[in-house]
Amino acid sequence: MSTTLKPIKGKAFVLGKNIDTDQIIPAAHLVYSLDDPEERKFYGKYALSGVPSAESGLPQGNIPLTKEGKTESEFRIIVASDNFGCGSSREHAPACLEIAGVEAIITPTYARIFYRNCVDGGFLIPFESYEDLSKEVHTGDELEIDQENFVLKNHTQGKEYKIKPLGSVADIVRAGGIFEYARQNGMVAKI
């Protein structure tokens, strides 16, 4: 269990505050299967397509997470302002970001159901920052998250920021989700 966690590296995608689940994945797209390997690609295509264009990919704006005609994004880490994931309980929200290729989010605060879905479903890691980094980081910056020491490195700008340890959900995140956690603890039988 004490294996070293690899750093998460990749390009930043920056958003503002109160990005709700309708912006993350508009309701019209919730009809696609998450199990079918082809159909689920729609979620990568439409991830964050509900964000008003001017506020998508800050500070410049008008940058889609996933390019036209693609199902996977070039961006790996979302940096956003407060209350990320507010609104509905749709697990399609963290799922679509994972399908698009996003591995982590960094924001000062989350809406609770979205946060919980990220953790229990093992889709991506919801890190909390001490300050609002959405004004510091630019979309496209090369970032690295040191998961052992909880440091965010911005290689493009040559800056580093402390981020919060995962706290009480760390064990579930490390296990990879609630089922894996429950199996490790004998709560659910292995199949």
Place this chain on the structure above:
Amino acid sequence: MGMTLTEKILAKHSGKDRVSPGDNVWVDVDILMTHDVCGPPAIGIFQKQFGENAKVWDKEKLVIIPDHYIFTADKYANRNVDILRAFAAEQDLPYFYDVGTDSYKGVCHVALAEEGFTRPGDVLFGTDSHTCTAGAFGQFATGIGNTDAAFIMGTGKLWVKVPETMRFVFEGTSMPPYLMAKDLILKIIGDIGVDGATYRTMEFAGPGIKALTMEDRMTLTNMAIEAGGKNGVVEPDAITEAYVKARTNHPYELVYSDPDAKYHSERYYNLEEIVPMIAKPHSPDNKATAEELEGTYLNRAYIGSCTGGKLSDFRAAAEIIQSNKVKIDTFIVPATTEIARGLETETIFGIPLIEIFKEAGCQIGNASCAACLGGPSDTFGRLNSDEICISSTNRNYPGRMGSKQAQVYLASPYTVAASAITGVITDPRVFIQETVI
């Protein structure tokens, strides 16, 4: 020290004498509800994790209510209802409210109450953020994702972090005639913000709350999630018991907060001092009074959903709309089939509500979530371009009711009805004073 209502329910369901905010506990689940949007993926996870032939933990406790994308030609949406149907048959589920049958209900949160699943003292989880509606009955109820729902399907348990409780006390013994529960909750959300209650319980209390009907209390607790709340609760009383007993013979337990319970915070409101409220685009906390926005241009009005499509909501709207014509496209969507029947039987001066709406020029839809959350492009009442809509629903983030170019103002059914008649935002007090005189 005492415990709050929420703490007591979580303690009992986790086999503990007491719990404190911040504790992580595993609770036994009384009811799990899912619908056509999140049911199919939850079932997929259940089958993957517990095996293709696995049985749910207790078929009496799983309630499946298709309601979101029902009256649509979207092939994927219809396929999802087929998945629910096949699962309900395979698992022999007694509580599946199938589309196209007499048992079809419509919006899950209202249907849960009508069918007797909102029982005081119980723990209810649902794959929908507005599951918190059921807290109106003194139940612990909250929304979860597909993975958590699949976990419950297999085990009957889920981990919960015990929330702190914020208490909102309403002074005053009766609702002023121009006010509805929607005004109270929009006022609160405007005051504390869309993350003002994140991770916490919102407990609504005081003589002003005791004066509310069950439907009005449901409007309040429904929108706890719009302030980020984990759940919303109202202590049960004679009004609660009368509703529940009329709907189920199942036993329940009345749970109350202790007088010395510890709260995160308390806020006091006086019903007499609250006026008709509006949430402007594009956030439920973007508050204004109807009076401040008087005259704002609109081209769409919508009355429906779990929070704004109950029979009392339509009765309120009809009181204002009667003998008038609507000036803008106005959509009426009853939450459930029971409410749809109520539109035929409930009357004002002997005229059924449905006749009042039709005579005024409103369009009437079938019971479902419809355009509250946009949905497929052929959804009844959906905002498909740059409409400016006033709506009795609960959320107005960009794109919520369809196009992200559209604008949505949230308001009470009174205010929506008054504005539908004039075509601009209108304080309902103008009409209600006329009615009273």
